[in-house]
Amino acid sequence: MELLANYLFFSRYASRFPCATVCTGRKYVNLSCCFQNGKQMVQEGALTALASVADSSQDHFKKYYDAVMPYLKAILMNATDKSNRMLRAKSMECISLVGMAVGKDKFRDDAKQVMEVLMALQGTPMETDDPITSYMLQAWARLCKCLGQDFLPYMHVVMPPLLQSAQLKPDVTITSAESDDEIESDDDSIETITLGDKRIGIRTSVLEEKATACNMLCCYADELKEGFFPWIDQVAPTLVPLLKFYFHEEVRRAAVAAMPELLRSAKLAVEKGQAPGRDESYVKQLSDFIIPALVEALHKEPETEMCSSMLDSLNECMQLSGCLLDENQVRAISDEIKNVIIASATRKRDRSERTKAEDFDADEGELLKEENEQEEEVFDQVGECLGTLIKTFKASFLPFFDELSVYVTPMLGKDKTAEERRIAICIFDDIAEQCRESALKYYDTYVPFLLEASNDDNSDVRQAAVYGLGVCAEFGGLTFRPLVGEALSKLNNVIRHPEAQHADNIMAYDNAVSALGKICQFHRDGIDAAQVIPAWLGCLPIKDDKIEAKVVHDQLCSMVERSDAQVLGPHSQYLPKIVSIFAEVLCNGKELATDETTTRMISVLKRFQQTLPPDFLASTFSTLQPQ
Template sequence: AAAAAADQEQFYLLLGNLLSPDNAVRKQAEETYENIPGQSKITFLLQAIRNTAAAEEARQMAAVLLRRLLSSAFEEVYPALSPDDQTSIKSGLLLIIQLETQSSMRKKICDIVAELARNLIDEDGNNQWPEVLKFLFDSHPRVRYAACNAIGQMATDFAPGFQKKFHEKVIAALLQTMEDQGNQRVQAHAAAALINFTEDCPKSLLIPYLDNLVKHLHSTMVIKLQELIQKGTKLVLEQVVTSIASVADTAEEKFVPYYDLFMPSLKHIVENAVQKELRLLRGKTIECISLIGLAVGKEKFMQDASDVMQLLLKTQTDFSDLEDDDPQISYMISAWARMCKILGKEFQQYLPVVMGPLMKTASIKPEVALLDTQDMENMSDDDGWEFVNLGDQQSFGIKTAGLEEKATACQMLVCYAKELKEGFVEYTEQVVKLMVPLLKFYFHDDILLTNSTSMPLLLECARVRGPEYLTQMWHFMCDALIKAIGTEPDSDVLSEIMHSFAKCIDVMGDGCLNNEHFEELGGILKGKLEEHFKNQELRQVKRQDEDYDEQVEESLQDEDDNDVYVLTKVSDILHSIFSSYKEKVLPWFERLLPLIVNLICPHRPWPDRQWGLCIFDDIVEHCSPSSFKYAEYFLRPMLQSICDNSPEVRQAAAYGVGVMAQFGGDSYRPFCTEALPLLVRVIQSPDAKTKENVNATENCISAVGKIMKFKPDCVNVEEVLPHWLSWLPLHEDKEEAVYTFNYLCDLIESNNPVVLGPNNSNLPRIFGIIADGEIHEAIKHEDPCIKRLANVVRQVQTSGQLWTECISQLNADQQAAIQELLNSA
């Protein structure tokens, strides 16, 4: 025991040294700490946390280190402990929470508990530490407070598995804890945990509790409103209002019956909570009202919509008096956007009032500074500055205040452009002038992402003003977008910018890029593809390295995913260019050709082959018959890929055969004949319809249909048709489903004897196919194909006997689906 105590003493010294301002002492201490075995670390740290006589900093440091240990090295450290040690850690932590008096220390211990509880939920969502939930029923408010913390954390980290496993216990426990009138902070925390729980809770799980949830939330809200009026306490009310919003957001239309219970009180809060200290409450209530409106839909919300708009407008008029850090601003901005979603075109009348403050917020210019490292250390993080090192001596700093609001405001502008389309045209010019320069705004990824997303939407809005106005606007964007594709370092942002650029080309069409654009873009895309191959090689080298282990592999996988994502966007851009420019663009494309051919080599990873084939699919689809001059590069690999091991590669190859049949000229005929048995082999394989294979299989079925329709002399149609019918309907790949149903209609309308069967004996089977397509929503109701299918059904309806025969062979769901089809078309 004496030796252990001496060791513990040494450990306190070590903790002290870890906090030392002296670099050498601290470095030495870090090395010593690293070398302590994991199990001993846990024991020492727990004892240090328990020891209330020890120095505050040392205990805090121990708590931070223990949490870090559990989050980064749980698998190495915890399972190696004996079952007794594991139990003593769990009960020790629960005990410490009950005894701890210091609030920031208690929060740190709650974080440790949440971290441990998180790690003790296994792959299937089973909780190996059920006592954590019993926390909530403990008599001690501090323990319940901590439990709410831990549960809120787990609900977020393990959604939706945690919700599926524990909904019954957690909802009951949190509602009961929320009733704890004696303790405001525990109530507020229970409401906050409930928000975390409902935000990611599948709707179907929440519905059975809705009555009970609503009852509790309503009674708590009424009591807290009284308390606000009598004592001015608002903490719990703020959380309860957000809980209501979260429940409504998840429950959607199921919240309609409770709407009238809440709306009057919520409107009352917005009207009357005008004092400065109630700004946050008012902001959250505005958010709650708009979320409920979105959940219940226009029809129900219309009774209050104009009242709510007036309340918002009133706040808006006082907007110029609001201080810059007023929490209401960001809630207001988001609420306006939701109101726009609810009201649709009717929202346009409010734009003149809304746009001023929104543009003002979106135009916030953050303070920036270039400092040497010494000055930077004097400016602490608490002042809201963030720094990026530029080499040894210099740092670039940016004041982060207002950046979140700026990001939100930019997102709202995008929302208006999307919802109002031509109704937003008055504002497109000023928004474009604001957004385009922000493509170089490296301080905040969300702002960059939002702005790139906005470009195609703003072009859609500007269309109304005619081609000249549209072209001017596009020229303003185009150079900036191409530059950004060439320079953006972050792969997520880069992918988004590339995607938007492709969408812009779709909007603008043929002629939107001039020679300089093509020249610059060609160079950039070539660079991206070369970099793609180089990165793959580097990763292979790292896999041969002696330090290679599972963690290295994991980070290499992440890099690989990012790389592939950028590759998909190269494919997007080429797709838009081919579909806009057709074969005119092929001479430009030839500088990229060797790289794309390299993608589809048999030894390359499957995503390379998938996206390489997709690019050749586009060339066949949009540039035929000229595409055939590249046949020597892609035809063999494409046919060989129909039966590839990877379903993604099979899908790209099968789609290619389909477009070859549909758009490729006569030169492609022998290849359609050759492809048929390969397609059939995929469709008839035993696992063709499993979740991972179904899309590839449906593309094969569609390709067989396209060969029969567009190249009928390449195959024996009469022999293939009965097989093809037996594979229908398609319901996963919606685009291909429309093709197959349209072809089926062609065959029926032309009274094809093979399809209809002798004396129309196949019609019941055809009815079954049509009904199943309707059940799976394979075709959108606005698609013209729906009318053709309904007409087929109506033709049969006129001949009584046949109709009875067809309908009698359908099950109840199928009969209902046929009725639904007739009603909708």
């Protein structure tokens, strides 16, 4: 690190001493030779290395900060010649990465000076090929991440040129594919593609600047949250049309990523009273602008990986909009999800047919494998979107689900991948949990799949299936009652498996224990409680699935609070085990129980101290671990 700092120092001053020889550590360097043969290259290399070290070491870079920042600022302020444009650009990159690494508190004193230089530079006319433009856009965004809300005073300087770059039109030249006219084929900045009978030339430098700007807008919205609100009315009309910008994938990707950030900014600003003259209707208006555009773009998107990103963005937007979505929008989203499932299944089928071709080889097989993995990510996002719609609209979504179910149910087939089966099961789990009595009509179709999948070879499928059995036990009432015996058998297989608590299987185990507890609670009269309840207690506490742990331990606490005779056991024989469970849960702080549950557990233990015989208590506490 000191050597890098020395390079920066000596490269700055060596030209004043053309015959100098200096010491860096134990080595002597003849600077006249070094810098006559690439002074600027050495400086740029040192800056790149420093930036990489800072980015990798993060907070550990603080001890070098005071040594390197003066040199970085000196280059930023003094490398003003045209020949030093890249050097100055690299210094911006390095300063911003160092600032992010050491954090706002350490960087604050130098930040103002750096920002003043950048603001002055921002207002300087630059040539179209000047690398400083792109580097400065990225440096501003990093400085925003470093400074957070303290960056807001500079936004009025940053945003105008950023919007201008994001609004750049693609520089496109179109000629006939058979034409003898060349599209500046010797220009490295132009990319040429042939589509049908047309040859299209696109200047990539313009697109790269546009993509960088779009990414920066997304970054500002993400970082500043409600603070970004004043620019939403300019940014949304700029980025929404770019959801279908097919000239450059990175532009589309940035626009897609920005959609939920814009909605979140607007929603937070309204909720926190930082949007003068605006209310929830503004959020609704923005949602109505963004979500239909996302759905339309999804319908036309040619890239599978981008489809997945669009579904992810759509899901976030739906979560933010919630009940602001109207019936027509829900209909459009559901129809598009159906189209996505059909298109994905068609692509997979075509790939499967391709494997039967005579010229199919191992390299193509690897490529098709990667493409099928991308399809699974699409299905995963489909499941997330449906889960959000189900949780938001509950039983009122069921008419839409009825139309989709003919596409979801086949995903449960044994010929499908484990991921497809897991997603289909999770969709039904959400239906059963959120729609409750209204979901009973689906039990005959889906619960047999849950029972079968409870012993699936894939642990993720098992986890989803046993979780679903727990949901059905809780909300299925008399519809689930005839299936209790088979469900107990399946859960027992999961819990008693020799490798049940192996790292790969533990989440399925925890969910099976939770499901068993719900059967004990809601179907007590349909089981042999004298055997099942002690078996359930013997599995507690569960520790890996933190969500289910809190549910189960709250359930046990409620049973003990009401002095459930079968849980306490004959002559309170299970009480030592219960105290042991409570003690272990309490020792884990907030990990395994909510604050409310831990408070109630402590009250129960205090009550035991006051009401139980001292000998019994002493015997019970003697079974606990020392801690």
